[in-house]
Amino acid sequence: MTNGKYIFLSNLTDFAIIKINGRDVYLNKDTAESKEINDKNYIAVYKGQGYKAKLTVKEEKASDEGGFYSGTLEITNDKMKVIFKVHGDAGC
Numbered sequence: 001m002t003n004g005k006y007i008f009l010s011n012l013t014d015f016a017i018i019k020i021n022g023r024d025v026y027l028n029k030d031t032a033e034s035k036e037i038n039d040k041n042y043i044a045v046y047k048g049q050g051y052k053a054k055l056t057v058k059e060e061k062a063s064d065e066g067g068f069y070s071g072t073l074e075i076t077n078d079k080m081k082v083i084f085k086v087h088g089d090a091g092c
Contacts, residue, residue, distance in 0.1 A: 008053065008073055008086070016046040016053055018075065025049050052076045055086070066091015 010016035018025045027046035033054075036042045040059040045052065057071035070087040 008055075008075075010044065010046065010055070016044075016055075018051065018053060025051055027051060027053055050077050057086070060087075063091065 007019040008016065009019075014029050016027045016029070018027065025048065027048040030045040030047050033045035034043060042057060044055045044057075046055075047053075052075070054074040054076075055071065056074075057069040059067045060070050061068040066089060068087070068089055070085070073084045073086045075082050075084075
């Protein structure tokens with residue numbers, strides 16, 4: 001799995017999709033493990049189909065209805081664990 005290509009997509013409220021080597025893996029948000037650390041940092045955890053995705057992000061720059069974020073995405077299952085540096089925009 002570590003040599004493949006990945007895409008992570010989430011609405012940050014209730015679901016996420018990981019595309020692993022061309023296959024969509026659907027995940028549901030685990031609200032018990034997800035938490036806001038403070039007004040600029042949060043952890044979102046998604047689980048499903050034997051995978052867990054833990055997104056840890058920090059707001060780098062705020063805008064009117066969103067901002068630019070950076071952090072890490074940790075994807076695990078019973079056979080592997082990979083961590084990626086991530087960044088992206090969020091907003092309405």
